Amino acid sequence: MYGNMKALCCFALRFFLLVDVSLVLGDLVSPQNVTLETLNTHYVLQWEWSPQTAINSTVTFTAQSLAKYKAHKQVHKQDWQSVCVNVTEHRCDFSNAGLHYFGMFLLRVRVNTAQKSSRWVQIEFCPDKHAALGPPSNVQLNSVKEDLEIIISDPLSSTNQSMKELSQKMYYLIQHWKKSDSSQESKTVLKTESNVVILSNLDKWTEYCVRVQSCCAFYNKSSSFSDTLCKQTGGDTSYQQIVVYFLLSLLFLLVVLFLWFCLYKMRKIIKGIFYPSIELPVYMQERWSSDSDMPKLLHPESESVCDHLVLNSVETPDTEAIVTDALISQDTVMHSRHGSGDSGVYSTEEDSGHTHITRTDVQMEGLCKTKTDHSEETHDRMHELCV
Template identity: 60%
Template sequence: MKALRCFSLLLSLSVVTALGDLSRPQNLSLQTLNTQYVLHWDWADDQQTAVNGTLTFTAQYLSVLQSRKAAHKQKWRTVCADVSERHCDFTDAGLNYWGIYYLRVRANTAQWFSSWTNISFCPDRDADLGPPSSVKLTSVKGDLEIVIADPLSSTNESMKTLAPDMHYLIQYWKKPEDYKKGKVLKTKNNVVTLSELDGSTWYCVRVQSCCDFYNKTSVFSDTHCTRTEDGKCSDCEMDYRWIFIAGVTAAVLVLAVIGYIIYKRNSKAGLIQKRDDWRDDGE
């Protein structure tokens, strides 16, 4: 009986040793943009793969609030189960943007699995902020009008709903000058007009998103360039033409009225003169 117990103990120790020999994933990192989160890791011990069989990975998450409970009450949620890739997409896992989580991953074979490797993650603090989803630049009567569309979450929601302090830095410069010589405008507005610009001049614009609370700054949007119109009013020539036509028309109407009045007066004077002449002839 004692021999059987010793054999069982030795077998248990060998199992523990085998489990410990399976390397755990290393170098956990997150590739993020707005509310898109992809966990990456390394696992480079190919010799172990050959010995232990086909290797897969399992990735899970747990909120910090859940982690404060007793171990048997903690509910780790599996996002990727037995995947061969060395990354796992947590975008649709339901992570709250303002929450704090632990993410973990382990290596698996048909019989064994490694210990877990953990990383903490707070989307509001750690996720990268994306640039505007679009920037439109239009020349309007000598000014430049910029229409900025907010960066979008994975569900096409404006990131301003998740980060209310978000604003934009607009950088604009004359072409062909370098952007380093340009000016910078800070704004929370989605429609901005750049005025006091040189007429008939090419300007380039690019925009980046910013959040002050965690000092987040996105990459710049694509650069957009357009040419300002000549002067503050590109339609002035057309306006003057219509003003001239309206003025001539008014003058013609005034002259017509004056002519009609003179004609009526002359006609009336002629009738009076004829009446007087008839009277004289009758006498």
């Protein structure tokens, strides 16, 4: 009887303890659909949670990690490392949490409010086994004569370390095919562990496409393919290609000449519009083209030239005296010449014709030359006579 009462009391005590725990923790729903998104050494814990159970409260989340071997010993159960504390997002980044690539870890998350917390939701994670492998960080495709050269860069970790140093037995699968035929049957797959690969035995002057995939044989992991790259192979230049290149060069030259001719014509038209050429009248061009018709300036001290001399009788005593003196001087000269055997008419013969100089012409010429030896008043009067 006493034993039954003791057992009943223990049962009641345990019942009330469970009720108290449910009052504290039971109101908040734990996170659901906890998953881990990974790529190489990038690890992001994600979860879902419905806010219906805590409408009037501010809700946050806490995520922690622990090495799995510590979970078996009670003394190490308090060594959980908090990576995200009271965050509002439904994700937590464990990339820099110190998770060794070949270790085993426990990751957990719960919901927090100011008064309550939900139960922990825990998952197990082994990076070497569960982390996804990424494609090559870079792929280069070069044409080397008739072959194609592929240069592959290893995928990198969060600390820029090559994944070949972490992932066991890692290799690459290379797919290449003619760009004109992209069917699945035409794609050739090449397996290699090298980072530099030469594709040979390809068709000349043909464009090929290439993409690369990272693979791990230990856990049979494979990445997505890299971006597709296409390149044309080389080869010897054929006669048809030489003819085509020549025709293209000739066409280019003709186009350049045509454009130059158009620009030249446009330049002349524009110049004619803005800078028109104005020609002088014909009679002005004829006058100015001859040097004999050009106006000349006479030096004040030079001899006067008289084409025609017209003598008019002026009833001025001084003028008549001057004319008489000039005639007398001329008669004296002429008589002296006549006395020496010359006649009163002189003639000179030239190749181009005959020129007759009469006594009257000699007298007029001497009269015009003599006027420069007189006074200023006499000079002015003789100038009037000459004119």
